[in-house]
Amino acid sequence: MSRKLFVLMIIGLLLLTGCTMPVQTGSINAAGEWEPDRSIEVIAPSAAGGGWDTTARMLARTIDEENLSDQGFGVVNKPGGGGAVGWAYIHKRNDPHNLFISSPPIHFVKQNGQSPYGYDDFTPIANLIADYGAFAVRDDARWDTLGELFEEMKESPENITVVGNSSPGSMDHMQFIMFADAAGVDITKIRYVSDQEGGAMTGVLNGSIDVISTGVLDAAEQARAGKMKVLGITAPERLKGDEFLETLPTGREQGIDAEFIVWRGIFGPPDMTEEQLTYYEDIIKETSESEAFADIRNRYGWDERFMDSEEFKDFLDEQSVEIEALLKELGFITE
Amino acid sequence: MFEGIAQGFQVAFSWEAILFIFIGVFVGTIIGMIPGLGPISAIAIMIPVTYSMDPTIALVMMAGVYYGSMYGGSTSSILLNAPGVAGTVAASFDGYPMAQQGKAGKALAISAIASFVGGTVSVILLMLFAPVLASVAIIFGPPEYFALMLLGLTAIASLSEGSTIKALISAVLGFMIVTIGIDAQTGTSRFTFGSVNLLDGVDFLVIALGVCAIAEVCFLILNRKQKLSGLHNIGSLKLTKEDFKEMKGPMTRQSFIGFILGVLPGAGATISSFVAYISEKKMAKNPEEFGKGSIKGLTAPETANNAATSGAFVPLLSLGIPGSGTTAVMLGAFLVLGVQPGPLLMTENPTVFWGIIVSMYLGNVFLLILNLPLIPYFVKILKVPRPLLISLVIISSLIGVYAVSFSTFDLYLLVVFGIIGYLMRIFAFPAAPFILAFILGGMMENALRQSLTISGGSWDIFFTSPLTLSLFALTIIAIVVPAWRDRVKRRKGKDTPLGL
Numbered sequence: 001m002s003r004k005l006f007v008l009m010i011i012g013l014l015l016l017t018g019c020t021m022p023v024q025t026g027s028i029n030a031a032g033e034w035e036p037d038r039s040i041e042v043i044a045p046s047a048a049g050g051g052w053d054t055t056a057r058m059l060a061r062t063i064d065e066e067n068l069s070d071q072g073f074g075v076v077n078k079p080g081g082g083g084a085v086g087w088a089y090i091h092k093r094n095d096p097h098n099l100f101i102s103s104p105p106i107h108f109v110k111q112n113g114q115s116p117y118g119y120d121d122f123t124p125i126a127n128l129i130a131d132y133g134a135f136a137v138r139d140d141a142r143w144d145t146l147g148e149l150f151e152e153m154k155e156s157p158e159n160i161t162v163v164g165n166s167s168p169g170s171m172d173h174m175q176f177i178m179f180a181d182a183a184g185v186d187i188t189k190i191r192y193v194s195d196q197e198g199g200a201m202t203g204v205l206n207g208s209i210d211v212i213s214t215g216v217l218d219a220a221e222q223a224r225a226g227k228m229k230v231l232g233i234t235a236p237e238r239l240k241g242d243e244f245l246e247t248l249p250t251g252r253e254q255g256i257d258a259e260f261i262v263w264r265g266i267f268g269p270p271d272m273t274e275e276q277l278t279y280y281e282d283i284i285k286e287t288s289e290s291e292a293f294a295d296i297r298n299r300y301g302w303d304e305r306f307m308d309s310e311e312f313k314d315f316l317d318e319q320s321v322e323i324e325a326l327l328k329e330l331g332f333i334t335e
Numbered sequence: 336m337f338e339g340i341a342q343g344f345q346v347a348f349s350w351e352a353i354l355f356i357f358i359g360v361f362v363g364t365i366i367g368m369i370p371g372l373g374p375i376s377a378i379a380i381m382i383p384v385t386y387s388m389d390p391t392i393a394l395v396m397m398a399g400v401y402y403g404s405m406y407g408g409s410t411s412s413i414l415l416n417a418p419g420v421a422g423t424v425a426a427s428f429d430g431y432p433m434a435q436q437g438k439a440g441k442a443l444a445i446s447a448i449a450s451f452v453g454g455t456v457s458v459i460l461l462m463l464f465a466p467v468l469a470s471v472a473i474i475f476g477p478p479e480y481f482a483l484m485l486l487g488l489t490a491i492a493s494l495s496e497g498s499t500i501k502a503l504i505s506a507v508l509g510f511m512i513v514t515i516g517i518d519a520q521t522g523t524s525r526f527t528f529g530s531v532n533l534l535d536g537v538d539f540l541v542i543a544l545g546v547c548a549i550a551e552v553c554f555l556i557l558n559r560k561q562k563l564s565g566l567h568n569i570g571s572l573k574l575t576k577e578d579f580k581e582m583k584g585p586m587t588r589q590s591f592i593g594f595i596l597g598v599l600p601g602a603g604a605t606i607s608s609f610v611a612y613i614s615e616k617k618m619a620k621n622p623e624e625f626g627k628g629s630i631k632g633l634t635a636p637e638t639a640n641n642a643a644t645s646g647a648f649v650p651l652l653s654l655g656i657p658g659s660g661t662t663a664v665m666l667g668a669f670l671v672l673g674v675q676p677g678p679l680l681m682t683e684n685p686t687v688f689w690g691i692i693v694s695m696y697l698g699n700v701f702l703l704i705l706n707l708p709l710i711p712y713f714v715k716i717l718k719v720p721r722p723l724l725i726s727l728v729i730i731s732s733l734i735g736v737y738a739v740s741f742s743t744f745d746l747y748l749l750v751v752f753g754i755i756g757y758l759m760r761i762f763a764f765p766a767a768p769f770i771l772a773f774i775l776g777g778m779m780e781n782a783l784r785q786s787l788t789i790s791g792g793s794w795d796i797f798f799t800s801p802l803t804l805s806l807f808a809l810t811i812i813a814i815v816v817p818a819w820r821d822r823v824k825r826r827k828g829k830d831t832p833l834g835l
Contacts, residue, residue, distance in 0.1 A: 048383065048664070048667065053667070054670065075383075077741065080531070080532070080534070081531050081532075084534060085531055085532070085741075085742060088531055112522055114524060158791055161788065167517060167519050167521075168520065168521055169522040191788055191789070191791070193477075193520075193788045193789060194520055194785075195519075195781070196519055197658070197778065197781070198600045198650070198656045198658055198662075198663065199477070199480070199601060201654065202472070202473045202476070202600055202656055203476055203477065203785075205473045206476055207476075208789060221678070222678060224678075224679055225677065225678030300673065332522065
């Protein structure tokens with residue numbers, strides 16, 4: 001009995017882990033269109049439950065439910081190194097049946113030297129959605145606008161501490177730096193604390209830290225409850241669709257010429273043919289336009305922002321240049 | 336609020352909810368029991384299952400998976416010395432020796448009852464004080480966390496059998512290993528030797544399974560001729576009146592302490608289980624029994640880690656702040672279902688908020704009635720012929736590590752730490768301080784450097800808050816009092832080895 005139990009356990013355990021597929025290239029049909037050989041693997045380079053994972057799963061689910069492809073789209077998690085492990089995997093396999101979801105960290109991780117691969121080592125297929133950052137303070141803080149905060153930071157930057165969930169030189173830090181820079185603050189003097197264990201919000205709520213730089217939904221939830229106020233969001237214009245979110249001011253309307261879009265898009269392996277690219281681009285466009293996906297966007301508070309491959313690539317080039325300049329000024333990149 | 340609680344009962348006692356709570360705790364216990372798999376893997380495995388479920392029912396189930404796996408996790412700690420999560424490491428200190436002495440059944444029964452009590456008491460506390468506790472959860476800033484970690488470190492002295500110097504060397508080794516990876520405060524990679532695989536540092540599972548399970552397996556293989564009579568003996572799971580008497584004290588105290596530490600984000604089940612262990616050892620009349628199969632030594636961490644698991648729901652539900660790696664995955668599960676935990680959850684979504692809390696009563700009862708009758712079957716695993724058992728532990732450790740990181744590199748690391756753990760064992764370097772330093776080291780360094788960034792480099796920040804000062808005072812007491820007591824004892828002519 002115990003032996004049987006043991007064998008069953010082993011089999012069960014083996015089922016929990018996946019197997020690696022051989023690299024295949026697909027084929028071109030009579031109409032000159034690319035056809036995949038097998039199901040598509042959408043990699044979320046993070047653990048289950050994060051932003052990348054949710055986007056990947058919702059994308060896969062919509063494609064499946066709306067019958068947008070003959071092939072199944074399955075999500076695989078490859079966490080590690082803030083995405084670097086997943087990127088290395090895709091780059092090495094270079095299989096057109098592997099896609100991955102990414103967002104601005106692909107710039108930061110590469111430029112901070114934590115991954116040999118950046119966005120330009122892959123094929124940007126399309127952008128799907130956008131999200132934005134927010135800067136918030138405790139409800140009883142002495143600043144009511146971004147302008148007031150940055151004015152004080154210009155005079156005495158050492159009095160104000162900023163906290164974020166990501167490490168210095170990464171997203172939460174750099175979105176704040178972008179806005180502070182545009183407002184004329186000496187960005188080399190900004191005190192940034194990183195807390196990856198959930199202490200960022202705690203620190204601001206208990207008053208040990210002044211400002212949090214985080215995602216809009218995170219900050220809005222606290223602001224809605226009257227515990228914090230959102231000084232500004234990084235969107236180019238006010239958000240729509242939710243009464244409360246509509247009240248959050250952008251940086252632009254406060255005279256700070258900066259924006260930071262937390263895009264989430266789909267990339268493919270480095271060497272993709274024109275036909276393969278078109279195949280995926282079409283599927284993602286149809287997904288983005290479907291009603292089912294519109295519901296999903298509403299549910300998660302995502303903004304619609306489809307960009308085709310070309311537009312997406314230009315956008316990434318631009319964002320990359322801007323980030324690189326700031327990272328250089330802060331000394332994260334040395335030549 | 337009472338209306339909310341009533342709604343919670345309505346949700347949790349619907350047939351659908353009862354069914355899914357049961358499924359949740361059942362799956363959680365089973366996954367938790369597999370050596371190497373803990374709450375993180377359990378929740379991550381279950382997230383995709385919830386995508387098309389009703390959010391409230393799904394979350395009630397996920398909560399069940401979470402505390403169920405905590406409950407089940409101690410089984411592999413006790414029977415095989417293979418903890419799947421940091422919170423059950425302390426349970427192996429006395430649980431594994433008990434199993435080796437042929438009291439595996441009893442050890443599991445103690446663990447089940449202690450877990451039940453810790454879980455239930457903390458759910459009651461959670462229900463009564465949830466609205467108020469949100470403000471308790473944020474009183475700790477970086478300096479306070481630093482002081483708390485320092486207090487936790489005093490456990491090293493308590494955990495060392497024999498040479499204190501060797502315990503300290505072990506701890507330093509743990510501190511060194513935890514510095515590997517991207518430095519959170521500067522974003523620089525440290526000691527990664529250019530390898531992408533080391534950027535996230537060494538995972539806790541690799542350390543725990545390496546120095547506990549794999550090292551133990553090496554030991555068993557190399558000493559295979561030696562007869563371990565106890566290991567095949569399961570013993571009765573009946574607890575005597577005396578046993579209950581032993582358990583009563585730790586269960587009462589540690590339910591409260593565990594809960595409060597669980598409420599603090601970052602402290603959680605791990606720290607509370609260690610604090611429970613050392614505080615009971617300090618209070619015990621015969622502390623020398625600890626580490627050799629003491630009932631108190633098993634009851635304390637088992638009560639505390641389950642109490643802390645409910646406590647961890649306070650910052651998660653009422654602030655939207657995940658206090659640990661596990662609750663961060665749990666937060667992910669909430670977001671995937673379109674539920675944003677935070678200060679508004681209780682008022683805007685009372686069915687979810689109270690539904691989860693009330694469901695934990697049921698879950699704890701299910702766990703008890705599910706576990707107690709099954710103990711005789713669980714312990715049969717020890718009757719598996721030793722070569723098979725050893726291969727089972729090796730394989731499931733490998734799978735456990737792979738299921739978290741999906742990286743073959745981590746498997747090599749596991750083997751390396753297994754060898755290190757074995758060598759430490761041969762040369763009598765205790766493993767517990769190594770693991771403890773590894774767990775506390777990262778948080779402690781972060782808290783220290785965050786504090787200094789906030790203060791602009793001034794150390795005054797550690798001496799301005801009454802909370803930090805009291806924690807420092809406790810730290811000093813924890814170091815000085817035992818040393819002083821030993822000295823007094825020695826003067827009186829009683830023989831007590833100081834170790835130094």
